[in-house]
Structures are given as structure tokens and as C-alpha cells.
Amino acid sequence: MKRVAVIGGGASGLIAAHYCARAGCSTTVFEKQKSPGRKLLATGNGRCNIANRRLEAERYHGHNPRFAGNVIARYGLEETEDFFRSVGIPFTEGERGKLYPASLQASAVQRIFSWELDRLGVRVLLHREVESILPRDDSFQLLTAGREKFGFDAVILAAGSCAGPQLGGSRAGYDLAASLGHRLYEPFPAILPLTVPLKALHRLEGIKWDCGVKVLLKGKTIAEAQEELLFTKYGISGPASLEVSRAVNERILAGETPEVAIDLFPAMNGEELSALLDTVFADGGRTLSFSLLGILKERMPEVLLSIAGVDGQERVETLTPEKRARIVRALRETRILPGGPRPFGEAVVAAGGVDVDQVHPGTMESKLVKGLYITGELLDIDGDSGGFNLQFAWSTGALAGLAQNGAS
Ligand SMILES: Cc1cc2nc3c(=O)[nH]c(=O)nc-3n(C[C@H](O)[C@H](O)[C@H](O)COP(=O)(O)OP(=O)(O)OC[C@H]3O[C@@H](n4cnc5c(N)ncnc54)[C@H](O)[C@@H]3O)c2cc1C
Missing domain, CATH: 1.10.8.50 (Helicase, Ruva Protein; domain 3)
Structure with missing residues (x-):
């Protein structure tokens, strides 16, 4: 059975883990905080502006915003809505096309994800900060801050950006991507x-x-x-x-x-x-x-x-x-x-991040390191306010998860 590590239990990591487990992979989520989805809980002032009805490529920015267009063309609003409906989270629409879970509670999204991952047998390791990713021949070794070692066949790097440090935002994801040769555009605070x-x-x-x-x-x-x-x-x-x-x-x-x-x-x-x-x-x-x-x-x-x-x-x-x-x-x-x-602590997102020209838009697999996938806000794509950033996290996380095949 293919062993997949998901580094980061945020929006993109949670959906990626769900799809990995559904594909039959042995899936482990590493989350450095005490619970998964802490940033998710703060989204939309606790109501979670989960997506936007008016999804279009023009809502995204970065050095190559066409990448976002390619991503949402493959996994867009319809797929996102179907996914959330399948786990018992129908959407309701607010002003300017903003979509929310019908319960208007971010906590419901976090709880349902935790329940779903448990049901699918995903291992969620909390208080586990991954410090290094070491590619071996056809596999990876992960080292945590506590000096634990783990072996995996594929790694999904979903560690988010440095926006919202009080909610777990840090430079860790950029450092991990850079350690594997990925080019970075210096992050800067946006939507603040x-x-x-x-x-x-x-x-x-x-x-x-x-x-x-x-x-x-x-x-x-x-x-x-x-x-x-x-x-x-x-x-x-x-x-x-x-x-x-x-x-x-x-x-x-x-x-x-x-x-x-x-x-x-x-x-x-x-x-x-x-x-x-x-x-x-x-x-x-x-x-x-x-x-x-x-x-x-x-x-x-x-x-x-x-x-x-x-x-x-x-x-x-x-x-x-x-x-x-x-x-x-x-x-x-x-x-x-x-x-x-103003500081990243006041920012909803960080613009900048991992150069998307080094990532395949259909799968999120790195063009530099086979078996490494990079998702979410860590990438050099940021969306407008209104649900577009969570949408990008869902889309990229889902594509990375869908790219896994448990039998391989
Ligand atoms: C206050 C606030 C409100 C927001 N509201 C909205 C909204 O309503 N709608 C919207 O679309 N967007 C919103 N956003 C933006 C949205 O939350 C992010 O774009 C989205 O969460 C990014 O998902 P991600 O999976 O890339 O990263 P995150 O959700 O940040 O998840 C990354 C996870 O990785 C963990 N992690 C990091 N490094 C490591 C490591 N080395 N080892 C283990 N774990 C690690 C972190 O602890 C974190 O849990 C908001 C952001 C903030 C700060």
C-alpha cells in the first residue's frame, strides 16, 4: 500500500488526506499545532467563507496567475460543492457570491473533516512539526522537531504561508520547499x-x-x-x-x-x-x-x-x-x-511563495522532485477576498490527493 505523508493539517492538507485515503493510500497527516484546521476556524469571522459562486481565474494573482486558471479548470466550484455535499456540508450563499457552510460555522467544517479522516483511517499526528524532507531513491524520509523519523512513498507539502502566525502561519513550508530546490518569491502580506x-x-x-x-x-x-x-x-x-x-x-x-x-x-x-x-x-x-x-x-x-x-x-x-x-x-x-x-499577523493571506512554474497544475507534483506535491497558500498564488483562497486550497489539495493511487 502506498504510504503518503501530508505535511500540514490545514484546508489543503485535510482535503488532500481525504482523497488519498479514499484512493486506498496509507495516509498520515503531520500537524505542528494542537489541532488540525486552526486557521480554518478563524475564516470568515468563524463562519468560513468556503468558496465563491463567481469563481474565475481573474480572481487570482501571482507571477503566473494562469496556473490558478488551470487548477480551477480541473477542480473548480462544482467539484468542491459536490465534495462538501458528499461529506454532509451543503453550502449557502451570501452577498457577492460568497459561499458558506449551511450551518455558518467554521467549527462544523473542522469537526466533520476530523471525523471523516478518522472514518477513513487517516493517522493525524498532532504537535508534530516536520523539520526536514529527505528524498531517498524512490521514497522520502521525514524528520520531526522531536527527532522522530518516518518513511513515505510520497509527500504532500500543505504547510501554508506565513500569514496569521497566531494561527500557525510560519515560514516552515517555504523553507522545506526551498531545501528541495524550489524557487521562492518573497512572501508579502495581502488582504489587510x-x-x-x-x-x-x-x-x-x-x-x-x-x-x-x-x-x-x-x-x-x-x-x-x-x-x-x-x-x-x-x-x-x-x-x-x-x-x-x-x-x-x-x-x-x-x-x-x-x-x-x-x-x-x-x-x-x-x-x-x-x-x-x-x-x-x-x-x-x-x-x-x-x-x-x-x-x-x-x-x-x-x-x-x-x-x-x-x-x-x-x-x-x-x-x-x-x-x-x-x-x-x-x-x-x-x-x-x-x-x-502592516504585519503578517493582520494579513488574511501571504502573496508570493513557491514558484508555480516548478509545479504541475494537474497534480501539484513538483517538476523537480518526483513524489513531492505542493498545495495551497504556500504556492505563489493568492486570491481576492471572498472565499477564493480557501477555494484554491481545496482545489490544489484535492488534485494532489486525486493524483495518488493506493495500489502503486
Ligand atoms: C483570519 C483569517 C481569515 C480567513 N478567512 C478566509 C475566508 O473566509 N475565506 C477564504 O477563502 N480564505 C480565508 N482565509 C485564508 C485561508 O484560511 C487560507 O488561504 C487557507 O487556510 C490556506 O490553506 P493551506 O492549507 O494552504 O494552509 P493552512 O490552512 O494555513 O494550513 C497549514 C497547516 O500546516 C501546519 N504546518 C505548517 N508547517 C508545518 C510543519 N513544518 N509541520 C507540520 N505542520 C505544519 C500549520 O500549523 C497549519 O495548520 C483566512 C485567513 C485568515 C488568517
């Missing part, structure tokens, strides 16, 4: 808040607002989102910021200076906003700051007016067209320079 050094903005801490956010590089838009923004004491968070953070961090780490432009009224054209301002500026005796309370939340008028360089105590009747234009610009296109990336 952005630091904005502009202090005036920090006074908006706690305010949520539906914004249009654009990332501009040398005047060209390189990423954009129209969603809720949450102002924080250090910068911006919320879905809009998370969505554009990858583009910002990638450019900053490349030594460039991207700008972020915030539009507080993205659903309005210029005339509509002008009419709105006419309404709130109808009483010439009011201060500008007080008048703007008709269309903005508390604290926003003072901050926006200070960014516009206009005195909030000035009366509407003395407002010049030039100052009004500056106010419109602050409402429409406040431009900020984001600071360096």
Missing part, C-alpha cells in the same frame, strides 16, 4: 488594513463609510474597490482597504510610491454632489463644518475641511468658488500616501 501616516485622518477612527477607493501609480489606476471603508487610529481598514492592499504593498515593496484616492460619494456624479452641497449650504449664516453635518457623520466635516485647507468655522456666505472646489476635491478625491505594509 493599510497604514496611512496622514494624522488628520486618524481622527475619523471608528467611522465606517461606503467609499470608492483607487490605487494610483504615476497617475494610472492599478486597483480599485467600491465598498465599505473603516477608518482606524493608524489608517484604513474594512473591505475596500483589504481589497486594494495587495496592490499597495506589492508596489511599496518594489520601491514605488502608490497613492490611494478616496471618494466619499462614489455613487454620485459631479452634478448630483453639487446639488447636495447646494442643499446643505442653503443657509449662509451657518458654519461650513455645521452645514456638512447634513451629509457626513460627526467628526468628518472638521477632518475633511482641514484636508481641504478650509476653516470649518467660516460661514457659508463667505465661501468662494475656489474654496468650494477644494471641499469637493476632499470629498471626492482625498489622496493619501500609504505607509509600509
Whole structure:
């Protein structure tokens, strides 16, 4: 019977182990933490945004994003939904095509996986950190941190990325892949808040607002989102910021200076906003700051007016067209320079990772080391927020598991 080791009991490792066991392999999962699927438990704020109805290749990024397209063409949403239904986890759909387990509980997914692996006879070794993978002629020797040695015919490296260190994220997977000759693209944090050094903005801490956010590089838009923004004491968070953070961090780490432009009224054209301002500026005796309370939340008028360089105590009747234009610009296109990336502890994913040109997209087998398979976020593919990262973990893990044949 073929002996397969799965290094990492996260999303991609769990599904890989399931398929291996179903193919008749003697399957062992090595998990360094006290339980499998700890990151899974934190996904979707505990609800597990397991996949997305609007799955398409364009949702994935990396040096060769076509790899993701090849993967999901072979094991996509239909296969994923069938798999989860077969283990008793039907999906339910939320906004923007986001799919969740019908129970809306990540813990159910983790528990059902554990139960399934037990049923299929998979050995799950906890508190076992694999430190080295040593290829022998037709097999592999694994060494754990506790100096235990194990022999296997194939190894599925599903050790994840360095995002979320509090949930087990580390560089271990990259180091193991590199020790076997794999090329790495330096990981960087993606899907996370952005630091904005502009202090005036920090006074908006706690305010949520539906914004249009654009990332501009040398005047060209390189990423954009129209969603809720949450102002924080250090910068911006919320879905809009998370969505554009990858583009910002990638450019900053490349030594460039991207700008972020915030539009507080993205659903309005210029005339509509002008009419709105006419309404709130109808009483010439009011201060500008007080008048703007008709269309903005508390604290926003003072901050926006200070960014516009206009005195909030000035009366509407003395407002010049030039100052009004500056106010419109602050409402429409406040431009900020984001600071360096925030830590991996705040990131949902790590962009970068193992070069996918050295991996077969149909099986996840390494092109360098026969019998070694690499899956999940460890690879140089990251998806948008909304279930695309778990989908990539399911797809790659499943393909690696399906590639095993217990009889060989
Ligand atoms: C807070 C948070 C929320 C998220 N929410 C979502 C969401 O709702 N939807 C979505 O699509 N994505 C979400 N993600 C991203 C998603 O969780 C990951 O992309 C996905 O879990 C990656 O799966 P993986 O199997 O590659 O790695 P992981 O799930 O990270 O699993 C890797 C496992 O390997 C173990 N390991 C590492 N090294 C070793 C070693 N040397 N020996 C033994 N074990 C080892 C780790 O302990 C870990 O359990 C979220 C991420 C975070 C941090």
C-alpha cells in the first residue's frame, strides 16, 4: 500500500488526506499545532467563507496567475460543492457570491473533516512539526522537531504561508520547499488594513463609510474597490482597504510610491454632489463644518475641511468658488500616501511563495522532485477576498490527493 505523508493539517492538507485515503493510500497527516484546521476556524469571522459562486481565474494573482486558471479548470466550484455535499456540508450563499457552510460555522467544517479522516483511517499526528524532507531513491524520509523519523512513498507539502502566525502561519513550508530546490518569491502580506501616516485622518477612527477607493501609480489606476471603508487610529481598514492592499504593498515593496484616492460619494456624479452641497449650504449664516453635518457623520466635516485647507468655522456666505472646489476635491478625491505594509499577523493571506512554474497544475507534483506535491497558500498564488483562497486550497489539495493511487 502506498504510504503518503501530508505535511500540514490545514484546508489543503485535510482535503488532500481525504482523497488519498479514499484512493486506498496509507495516509498520515503531520500537524505542528494542537489541532488540525486552526486557521480554518478563524475564516470568515468563524463562519468560513468556503468558496465563491463567481469563481474565475481573474480572481487570482501571482507571477503566473494562469496556473490558478488551470487548477480551477480541473477542480473548480462544482467539484468542491459536490465534495462538501458528499461529506454532509451543503453550502449557502451570501452577498457577492460568497459561499458558506449551511450551518455558518467554521467549527462544523473542522469537526466533520476530523471525523471523516478518522472514518477513513487517516493517522493525524498532532504537535508534530516536520523539520526536514529527505528524498531517498524512490521514497522520502521525514524528520520531526522531536527527532522522530518516518518513511513515505510520497509527500504532500500543505504547510501554508506565513500569514496569521497566531494561527500557525510560519515560514516552515517555504523553507522545506526551498531545501528541495524550489524557487521562492518573497512572501508579502495581502488582504489587510493599510497604514496611512496622514494624522488628520486618524481622527475619523471608528467611522465606517461606503467609499470608492483607487490605487494610483504615476497617475494610472492599478486597483480599485467600491465598498465599505473603516477608518482606524493608524489608517484604513474594512473591505475596500483589504481589497486594494495587495496592490499597495506589492508596489511599496518594489520601491514605488502608490497613492490611494478616496471618494466619499462614489455613487454620485459631479452634478448630483453639487446639488447636495447646494442643499446643505442653503443657509449662509451657518458654519461650513455645521452645514456638512447634513451629509457626513460627526467628526468628518472638521477632518475633511482641514484636508481641504478650509476653516470649518467660516460661514457659508463667505465661501468662494475656489474654496468650494477644494471641499469637493476632499470629498471626492482625498489622496493619501500609504505607509509600509502592516504585519503578517493582520494579513488574511501571504502573496508570493513557491514558484508555480516548478509545479504541475494537474497534480501539484513538483517538476523537480518526483513524489513531492505542493498545495495551497504556500504556492505563489493568492486570491481576492471572498472565499477564493480557501477555494484554491481545496482545489490544489484535492488534485494532489486525486493524483495518488493506493495500489502503486
Ligand atoms: C483570519 C483569517 C481569515 C480567513 N478567512 C478566509 C475566508 O473566509 N475565506 C477564504 O477563502 N480564505 C480565508 N482565509 C485564508 C485561508 O484560511 C487560507 O488561504 C487557507 O487556510 C490556506 O490553506 P493551506 O492549507 O494552504 O494552509 P493552512 O490552512 O494555513 O494550513 C497549514 C497547516 O500546516 C501546519 N504546518 C505548517 N508547517 C508545518 C510543519 N513544518 N509541520 C507540520 N505542520 C505544519 C500549520 O500549523 C497549519 O495548520 C483566512 C485567513 C485568515 C488568517
